[in-house]
Amino acid sequence: MMDHPLFEVCQRHAAATDDLRLYFLDHGGNRVLSAMSDGSDLTILVSKHCAGPDGIAIDAARGHLYWTNMGVPSRNDGFIMRCDLDGRHVTTIVPPGLTHTPKQIVIEPFGEHLYWCDREGMRVMRSKLDGSSIETLVQTGSGASDQADARNWCVGIAVDVNREHVYWTQKGAPKSNTGRILRAPLNGLRWGDSPASRRDIDTLFSALPEPVDLELDTTTMTLYWTDRGAPPFGNTLNRACLDASELHREVLRGGFREAIGLSVHPNRNVVFASDLSGSIYRVALDGQSVSTVLHDVGHLTGITAL
Known part of the structure; x- marks a missing residue:
């Protein structure tokens, strides 16, 4: 972990609690799962209708889960x-x-849109919540x-509706x-x-x-991301304060085994991160503490x- 004074304005502290419910994807088992944030009540929600599930998002207002399925990359x-x-x-949908x-998917409920990245399609895309009006925003x-060049692969995505920006990762080769x-x-477009x-x-x-998933805290304009690449800067959870006069990447925590997903909760001082080894971690926003949830x-x- 590396500390930097720029992030003093980006930190908010609150006690973490275990009343959150986690929703997550098992790519290998083709399942949608859920558990409480202390690891209890592990439940399989969906064990069919999955083919390489990768990105998941909640529409809390309507009580829905959305998830992407990679399928077989060579088959489109x-x-x-x-x-x-x-x-x-x-x-x-x-x-x-x-x-x-x-790959990663996010929901912008006020405009009733889904946003996602398409890896081999080399695109940043969106649609209405019902799957209609599909658009390509960026084609790389x-x-x-x-398609064979992983520098063109779009993977993680975050959206700032108020400032009208979309952020995404292009992960590159291992x-x-x-x-x-x-x-x-x-x-x-211009x-x-x-x-x-x-x-x-x-x-x-x-x-x-190899940057993968993104999440943006629009209150502090702090961008968080996972990186599944090689150490020391890969297999990490990272952040950057976008309102800083100079962009600086801070590694909050390392030592993951191919870190992929993240779910950021600033008011609870916690980030939940998942990796391909099958673990979910609770990481404090300052990176000072980490524990294994599952x-x-x-x-x-x-x-x-x-």
Whole structure:
């Protein structure tokens, strides 16, 4: 862990409690699971309708869970599903063939949109909550040659509706330190631009090991992300205060085993992080303490909490 004075303004302290419910995905077992934030009451919500589940999001207002399914990356058969918070009423939102390999997903409920990254599709995408009006916001490549280049793979995503920005990761190949975090305006394109030729994209961070999932605390404008790459800067939970005069990456905690999902709760002073080894961790926002909530429960990808 590395401390930096810029983050004094980004920290809020509150006692962590265990009344949150975690919702998370087992990529290897093709399951949607749930547990209390102390690890109790582990429940399988969905054991069908999954094919490489990766990203998960909660629509609390309507009592829904959404999750992405990567499918088989070579087949362009990814899809997005929805169910109630208790696992009932499973339905297809985006059917196979309309998004290639959907990864992290977030919900912008006020505009009633889903946003997600499409890895082999090399896209940042969105739709209405019912799966209609699918759009490509950013296209990072096309064709087999571009698809083979992991620097074009879009993986993690975060949305700031008030400032009208979308953030995403392009993870790069393993052990290549070519991962990036980028930002672009959320709505509208410059005259003459297309999703594949945008001139309004900012690179916030480059030369990262393999950045994966993102989450943005819009109150403090603190961006959090996991990195599944090689140590010392990979297999980490990271953050950066975007309102700082100079962007600085802080490694909050390392030692994960291919960190993937995260769920940030500033008012409770906690981040929940999941990794492919099958563990969920509770990490204090200052990185000073970490504990294991669950371990050896599958090959875990996305996580969220309510």
